[in-house]
Every structure is written in structure tokens, then in C-alpha cells.
Amino acid sequence: MKITSNRRTSVVENIKVISITRSAVFQIGDSVELNPRSFVYAVQREVPVYFPGEGDFAQLELFQERIPRPTVTEDVRTTFINENPNIYVDSIRVLGLGGSSILQVGSNCSVDTESKVINIRQFIDQDLDDHTYMPTQYKKSNS
Amino acid sequence: MKMNCKMNYTVVNKDIHVGDINIIGLTGSSVLLVGDTEHIxxxxxxxxxxxxxIIGPLAPLAPETPF
Known part of the structure; x- marks a missing residue:
């Protein structure tokens, strides 16, 4: 990919980022392409017990579907005149970066981000007798 | 009649000086860029x-299918 020379210089005096998770990118400097992807299957249980081999991305429709992207067909001739070749920012403070998000100080050619999240919460029905998968320490005593 | 539509677009970047940026969270494919780009x-x-x-008995999720 072609890197155009018509790029400004970014000047940021002070940056503070507390946390970066789930395919997030914190880029200082120029780059050509950034394509972060994150697929999250979050399962929260009232009783925190999880089994090996549980969950399958292939069986979940959301993770198989493609998110549609716009196709550029218009013929647009762009011209950029950078009278001031610098971009100044005094300070940036970010508490959290996550889910394929990007914080970049610098220029790039293209960015393509994607994040998919499924959230599931499971609660125990206390009236049910079927506690096949419940570990003994969590089972209610019948006394 | 078929028209040949072209668009000329000129941007003049003058002085830019931003003060303080304070963000709690950047999630769900969002982008904060201090710089130039062509496509996002x-x-x-x-x-x-x-x-x-789900409210019911504790049931495991469907397991991974072996290859």
C-alpha cells in the first residue's frame, strides 16, 4: 500500500492510558494499516463454575456473519493543503481502551476495526431439583 | 443521458491546537486519531x-465440536 507524503506531524504533550484490553491498539507513530478484531463470548454465572471445552464460536451465528462494509464507488478527487504541518494536543487521558478500539498519535493509510460481543447471564432457579452440574459445595443441604 | 459525475474536494488544514481530551472508555471498534488517514x-x-x-439449572454451554 502506498504511503502518501502529505501527512502532518502530531504533537501530544502528555498521554495517560490506564488499561488496554480485547484487541485494542494504542499506537504512537505512523502506521500503514490497523485491522483489529475481537470476538467476545462473555458468560456470567450466579455460581461461578465453568467446564473445560465449553462454548463453541462455530455454533454462534453472530461470529459467522460478516458485518457489511460500505463500498466506495464515487469518483472523488481529494486535495489536502496543510498550511500548518502540525496537529497539537495538550493532553489525552483515557481510562479504558477495549473491543478493537484504537488510539493513535500519528497518521495511517487505513483502519478497519471490528468487534462482536455476546453476553450471557445464567442464574440458578432455587425451586428446581435438577442440579446435575452443580458442584457439591454449592448444593443446598436438604435439612 | 449518462452523466460523468466527478467531485473535487479540497481541504485546507490550518492551525489546530486541542487542549485536554478526557475519555472514560473507548470500546466497540471506536477510533481516536490524532493525525491523518485515508480510510476508516x-x-x-x-x-x-x-x-x-437463563434462569434454571446450571447447564454447560454447547461444547466445541471435535475436528
Missing amino acids: TSGSAFDTPPEAL
Whole structure:
């Protein structure tokens, strides 16, 4: 990919980022392409017990579907005149970066981000007798 | 009649000086860029299926199918 020379210089005096998770990118400097992807299957249980081999991305429709992207067909001739070749920012403070998000100080050619999240919460029905998968320490005593 | 549509687009970047940026969270494919770019495409999906809330016996999720 072609890197155009018509790029400004970014000047940021002070940056503070507390946390970066789930395919997030914190880029200082120029780059050509950034394509972060994150697929999250979050399962929260009232009783925190999880089994090996549980969950399958292939069986979940959301993770198989493609998110549609716009196709550029218009013929647009762009011209950029950078009278001031610098971009100044005094300070940036970010508490959290996550889910394929990007914080970049610098220029790039293209960015393509994607994040998919499924959230599931499971609660125990206390009236049910079927506690096949419940570990003994969590089972209610019948006394 | 078929028209040949062309668009000329000129941007003049003058002085830019931003003060303080304070952000709690950047999530779901969002982008904060201090600089120049040509293309940005972002896609984000958040699914809440019927099984997003299950009240019943503790049941494991469907396991991975072996190859």
C-alpha cells in the first residue's frame, strides 16, 4: 500500500492510558494499516463454575456473519493543503481502551476495526431439583 | 443521458491546537486519531440472544465440536 507524503506531524504533550484490553491498539507513530478484531463470548454465572471445552464460536451465528462494509464507488478527487504541518494536543487521558478500539498519535493509510460481543447471564432457579452440574459445595443441604 | 459525475474536494488544514481530551472508555471498534488517514471502516455487533438471560439449572454451554 502506498504511503502518501502529505501527512502532518502530531504533537501530544502528555498521554495517560490506564488499561488496554480485547484487541485494542494504542499506537504512537505512523502506521500503514490497523485491522483489529475481537470476538467476545462473555458468560456470567450466579455460581461461578465453568467446564473445560465449553462454548463453541462455530455454533454462534453472530461470529459467522460478516458485518457489511460500505463500498466506495464515487469518483472523488481529494486535495489536502496543510498550511500548518502540525496537529497539537495538550493532553489525552483515557481510562479504558477495549473491543478493537484504537488510539493513535500519528497518521495511517487505513483502519478497519471490528468487534462482536455476546453476553450471557445464567442464574440458578432455587425451586428446581435438577442440579446435575452443580458442584457439591454449592448444593443446598436438604435439612 | 449518462452523466460523468466527478467531485473535487479540497481541504485546507490550518492551525489546530486541542487542549485536554478526557475519555472514560473507548470500546466497540471506536477510533481516536490524532493525525491523518485515508480510510476508516468500523463495525461492531452486540448480540443479546434469547438465551442471554437463563434462569434454571446450571447447564454447560454447547461444547466445541471435535475436528
